[in-house]
Amino acid sequence: MSLVEVRKYKLDLEESWHEGGPRLDKPLRVAVSSAVVKNPFAGRYEPDLLPFMAELRALGMELATRAVAALGGAQAVQAYGKAALVGEDGELEHGAVWHEAGGWAMRELLGEPKAIVPSAKSIGTLGTRLIIPLSHLHAAYVRSHFGAAEMTIWDGPRRNEIVFGLAMATGGRIHARVGGLAEKDVVGNDGLR
Incomplete structure (x- = not known):
């Protein structure tokens, strides 16, 4: 029997055209693809979480595929992040299994980017908002x-559930102007520059 039992999927897509400055020619698009999953370890300590993490790879691929499609394909994605929100009867480590499973799926679909996938995880209850950090997929x-992108499920996570999410964006902040490495100058060999 599978350790991964999905209750629901959610896909959020936002389009931003400006933040008070000039209107963009194309909007910044941010997608958050998430799933509410039964926590197989709710209410008890499980020493070996690796089988759960391995099975979550399929869910990671499902969520990554949905987000990439919503943004118009892998070539459109410039930033990414991941998150897990564990219900009250779980522990933070139950959400940490998403680091490998969620990150692997995005890397697989996006052409093996080198930059670290930023993440957030927390314990929460129904309607908890979790802010997912985003960063450039090739250069930190x-x-x-x-x-940042917001992940919220109005009826989750229930006490015995976990919400897993992946976020992707088609660009950086609108009207970004605080310096640093420019997207056009990324080499992308080491994940840093």
Whole structure:
């Protein structure tokens, strides 16, 4: 029997045209793809979480595929992040299994980017808002792409659930102008520059 039992999926897509400055020719698009999953370890201590993490790879691929499609394909994605929100009967480590599973899926679909996938995880309850950090997928020093996306499920996570999410964006902050490595100058060999 599978350790991964999905109750629901959610896909959020936002388009931003400006933040008070000039209107963009194309909007910044941010997608958050998430799933509410039964926590197989709720209410008890499980010493071996690796089988759960391995099974979550399929969920990671499902969520990554949905986000990439919503943004118009892998070539459109410039920033990414991931998050897990564990219900009250779980522990933070139950959300940490998403580091490998969620990150792997995005890397697989986006052409093996080298930059670290930023993440957030917390314990929460129904409707908890979790802010997912975003950064450039090829180079961590691209300041313009330090951003955020919100993951919220109105009826989750329940006490015995976990919400897993992936976020992707088609660019950096609108009207970014605080310096740092420019997106056009990224080499992308080491994940930093």
